[in-house]
Amino acid sequence: MTTNGSRPEVLRYTAFSSDPAGGNPAGVVLDASALDDGEMLAVAAGLGYSESAFLTGPPEGLDGPEGRTYRIRYFSPKAEVPFCGHATVAAAVALAERQGPGPLLFATQAGPVPVEVTAAEDGTLRATLTSVEPHVEEVAEADLAEALSALDWPAADLDPAFPPRVAYAGARHLVLAAATRARLADLDYDFARLEALMHRLDLTTVQLVWRESPTLFHVRDPFPVGGVVEDPATGAAAAGLGGYARELGLVPEDAVLTLRQGEDLGRPGELTVTLRAGDPRVRVSGAGVHIG
Numbered sequence: 001m002t003t004n005g006s007r008p009e010v011l012r013y014t015a016f017s018s019d020p021a022g023g024n025p026a027g028v029v030l031d032a033s034a035l036d037d038g039e040m041l042a043v044a045a046g047l048g049y050s051e052s053a054f055l056t057g058p059p060e061g062l063d064g065p066e067g068r069t070y071r072i073r074y075f076s077p078k079a080e081v082p083f084c085g086h087a088t089v090a091a092a093v094a095l096a097e098r099q100g101p102g103p104l105l106f107a108t109q110a111g112p113v114p115v116e117v118t119a120a121e122d123g124t125l126r127a128t129l130t131s132v133e134p135h136v137e138e139v140a141e142a143d144l145a146e147a148l149s150a151l152d153w154p155a156a157d158l159d160p161a162f163p164p165r166v167a168y169a170g171a172r173h174l175v176l177a178a179a180t181r182a183r184l185a186d187l188d189y190d191f192a193r194l195e196a197l198m199h200r201l202d203l204t205t206v207q208l209v210w211r212e213s214p215t216l217f218h219v220r221d222p223f224p225v226g227g228v229v230e231d232p233a234t235g236a237a238a239a240g241l242g243g244y245a246r247e248l249g250l251v252p253e254d255a256v257l258t259l260r261q262g263e264d265l266g267r268p269g270e271l272t273v274t275l276r277a278g279d280p281r282v283r284v285s286g287a288g289v290h291i292g
Helices: 037-047 085-099 141-151 181-185 191-201 235-247
Strands: 011-015 024-029 051-056 069-075 102-108 111-119 125-130 135-137 165-168 172-177 205-213 216-223 228-231 255-261 269-276 279-290
Touching: 011 085, 024 037, 024 085, 037 051, 037 069, 051 085, 069 085, 085 102, 085 111, 085 125, 085 235, 085 279, 135 235, 141 172, 141 191, 141 205, 165 235, 172 191, 172 235, 181 205, 181 216, 191 205, 205 235, 216 235, 235 255, 235 269, 235 279
Parallel strands: 024 051, 069 102, 172 205, 216 255
Antiparallel strands: 011 024, 011 279, 051 069, 102 111, 111 125, 125 279, 135 165, 165 172, 205 216, 216 228, 255 269, 269 279
16 A cells, blocks of 8 residues: 555554554554665654554465465664564554454564454454564673663662563563562653663663562563653563563463553553463464554
8 A cells, every 4th residue: 555656655553452542553554565674764763653564575485374474574763673562463453454353474573473363342453463482581680780770770679579581572671570569650761871781682672560460560661772762562572571470480371461551651551461381472462443
């Protein structure tokens, strides 16, 4: 779909909310075949959203649903990222509005990501992505100290039940758990200092989390490497958190977790993380809607 001759149409969707004023907005270009890397970055920068998704035809040899398989790339206002959950949900909902609900397959830089889109009785579309296989890494003491200094978080404000780790499920995120909701709510960090550390550790966001109950988490994601102070709803980090929580034995192997994000930004969203015994991958679900 193009406008202005050969220029592709840039759609706007929000993910992890059925309210256009909630969740995390993303740009979506359903046919980016006419754009080079610089032009995709310029589109993302012009929109100013944390990420935008750019789709082209499937790579050769990828076996997916006929007519519903795509290569997808993600750009923040400052750089390309290997995987983005909320832009995946946004793109899936945009496609489902045009092709109908059902299965999709996206070829990302991190690997193939299946998505299933369903429609509720009221017409709300909901997408469930299945991540690549997650893993968790230790964090060096010096790197943890630098992250806490950049955040201006005393180490005593961390929840000792949740050890700091780097969690990966398509992109790398440093997981830090706050001991209280008040600690999570008080976010005023050194942008340049945290950005420098994140570049050195190849992090996409820092996933800040507070556990309200065994299955309910509140999360925030600083995203200075993308040129954004905070990401309103972060599907890739949610997948990483699911893998982290399971690997460290903090939740059962079969679990459904609810993540609330964006409340502190005035853009509330909800992410559902599903873990299945015997399947190392993580499923992340949420609603999506067009932004008029």
